[in-house]
Amino acid sequence: MGPYDVIVVGGGLAGLSVAHRLVGGGASTLLVDQGHVGRATDAGAGILSPETTWNPDESWFRLVQACGDFYPNFVEGLTEDTGWARCGLLALALADWDVDAWETTAELALTRQGRRPAAEPDRLREIDADDARARFPPLGPVTRALWHPTAARVDGRRLAAAVLASAPALDVLRQPVDEVLVDGSRVTGVRAANETISGGAVVIAGGAWSASFGRQLGVDLPVTPRRGQIVHLRLPGSDTGSWPIVQPVLGFYLVPWPDGRVAVGATVEPEAAFDARVTADGLHQLLREAARVAPGLRDAGFIEARVGLRPGSPDDQPVLGPVPGVAGAHLATGYGADGLLLSPYCGALVADGVLGRVPAMDLAPFGVGRFAAATGTLRPDG
Ligand SMILES: Cc1cc2nc3c(=O)[nH]c(=O)nc-3n(C[C@H](O)[C@H](O)[C@H](O)COP(=O)(O)OP(=O)(O)OC[C@H]3O[C@@H](n4cnc5c(N)ncnc54)[C@H](O)[C@@H]3O)c2cc1C
Secondary structure, three states, X not given: OOOEEEEEEOOOHHHHHHHHHHHHOOOOEEEXXXXXXXXXXXXXXXXXXXXXXXXXXXXXXXXXXXXXXXXXXXXXXXXXXXXXXXXXXXXXXXXOOOHHHHHHHHHHHHHHHXXXXXXXXXXXXXXXXXXXXXXXXXXXXXXXXXXXXOOEEXXXXXXXXXXXXXXXXXXXXXXXXXXEEEEOOEEEXXXXXXXXXXXXXXXXXXXXXXXXXXXXXXXXXXXXXEEEEEEEEEOOOOOHHHOOEEEEOOOOEEEEOOOOEEEEEOOOEHHHOOOOOOOHHHHHHHHHHHHHHOHHHOOOEEEEEEEEEEEEOOOOOOEEEEOOOXXXXXXXXXXXXXXXXXXXXXXXXXXXXXXXXXXXXXXXXHOOHHHHXXXXXXXXXX
């Protein structure tokens, strides 16, 4: 089969976003996806809120901010609806014991906002508890509330389907990739379904299952699964579409959708490894927390529980760009808990690198070489 200009391994939002940009740039592209149970894109809560991400690293913040700025035009350019909306977000302290954490989070967010033009109309600000409850009526006691008007939500499943539908020139193979083929110091394609498929470049976007490709490419790619369970409840007759996201600084978040649906998430269970099951303990934690944060949800109906394996990296930052020492090999993985936010823009950056363009942002801080540098296993040519 082939040859293709580029083969993308993995058809979650990370791989789809790379492939979408490649096809738009004129590259003949094949996306190969196994469709594992536990695909993170299908479980993602859909919170897009760069300003309230907790990571204090500045390269990280520049990246997530650019990711948030990229979204409106990206979804506008797709042929199907994705559920994207600027719904706003409430970052909350709910008692005395979480006020310190709230103050740290609020200070970081407000300091970062100070660097944006003062004339921007929608700025973060503290609001009182009554105002917070007016915006999200089921809430219980609130101690402190930060209102973040520009936060948005997106439906990961619909977004993935929309990205695929908007790239009709993309070839898709629903099979596992068994091996990335390397000849000397250059990739030549992949082996899938007992066939050799040749390609000039290969992008690894295998989510939580990416690490084995690192071994094949001779690099340390320490991406590991972090299981997340999330429940969807329904409050009939409520105007949930106008409600904001609720994010307690210490606790689970609530993400409302227009059809009476409120998602409550999410557990973080790295110890579960590749076990993509919904568990009794996970459900118990989620439902107990929903009732603590928003007692008005006690009467909500149960719709479904979802589970996904987030592709985590040791420093909670993505792994992007070329693989040192292996020409034509590129990475778009390690997106962790923020992959719905990161995927479209990071996918464009990685694809631009593959196409020989200079990416709009330097990917060096997110390169895979940082792990080798940390463990002293950098290849002489890397
Ligand atoms: C409960 C939960 C809540 C979340 N909430 C948010 C949120 O609010 N905001 C946010 O920004 N992010 C959120 N995330 C994170 C986000 O969903 C992920 O970071 C993102 O979806 C990762 O996308 P991905 O394409 O890298 O991985 P995945 O979606 O897991 O896709 C990887 C794909 O690669 C395929 N693959 C793997 N190996 C092979 C192979 N050998 N051959 C072929 N195909 C292969 C798999 O089958 C799979 O289809 C959440 C995640 C979870 C689990």
